[in-house]
Amino acid sequence: MIRLATIGTSTIAHDLVDAVGLVDGIEVVAVYSRDAAKGRAFADSIGVQAVFSDLAALLASPDIDAVYVASPNAIHEQQALAAVRAGKHVLVEKPAVTTADAWAALCREASEHGVVLIEGMRTAYDPGLDVIRELLGSLGTIRRVQLGYQKRSARYAAVLAGEQVNIFDPALAGGALRDLGVYPLHVLVNLFGEPTSLQAASVTVASGADGAGTLLCTYPGFVAEVLYSKITTSNLPSEIQGELGTLLIDHAAAPGLLTVELLDGTTSTHPLPPRPHVLSDEVERFVELVRTSGDATPDQALTATTLRLIDAALAV
């Protein structure tokens, strides 16, 4: 049994605990919060005894095998690095760290310490992606890909009111590309690999972070756009366009319905079975890697490519 500790006490940590409850071979045994009372309340809500407000003490505990890092993006690196150096396996929320170089260094450390390190990128482990991959074969030569995640955040109202909130705070590596754009970008990299070139444009909001933007990626023979926003909402599906037909994906980050419209007039729909929990597949992958001392290199490589592209986009 993998004994997991959580870092962070927000909704996503609750969600992860729920997902862990659905997966064999792993259990949550401890909670870390900077605030002991907050940690106690979170631990009580999930039925866990051990609460730490000193991360070093948590990482020194022989009763913990692994940690799940769900702090703001800019904090991931220091916490994940400390955990890896303490010999703990690490599942770190997306985006794993803030630069591709930091990720490479973290992966090296994980390898040296013999622990598993993967990013909690839910799209990476979504079985729907395999169905998308299969359907690509019917589209003919791919010419255009358009993947998006555009949803106005409830927290944007605070930005408009002049407040700084974590997810829009550049100092904490907030912003729309890292928060939502990372999902369709990771899907793009997962399906088609690294583009040969990238152009980027974005809108900066009052907090100083990007609120919306577009990445234009060039591949041999086709172009791909990644559309993302935390300040506006789109209800359009994502699309992969081939010379023989178009695949519509209702939600790039959580596909539920795939539709293939072919040039010959035929249309087929492919509803995807609901997942037990949107985070359970990544937890299963994590457990499998830890249990089998498996090779996380392919998972880490997808994260590395995605982070390289984010580095390039944010440098524009």
Ligand SMILES: NC(=O)c1ccc[n+]([C@@H]2O[C@H](COP(=O)([O-])OP(=O)(O)OC[C@H]3O[C@@H](n4cnc5c(N)ncnc54)[C@H](OP(=O)(O)O)[C@@H]3O)[C@@H](O)[C@H]2O)c1
């Ligand atoms: N996979 C998904 O579907 C999904 C969904 C949402 C978010 N996420 C990811 O989850 C992570 C957390 O996002 P969030 O919106 O939940 O963040 P958040 O609410 O701003 O912070 C998460 C937790 O980190 C701690 N924290 C807050 N500010 C901190 C600071 N300045 N320094 C150190 N710790 C701090 C807090 O726990 P304590 O006060 O208890 O220490 C808080 O509960 C992000 O990386 C985000 O991208 C993933």
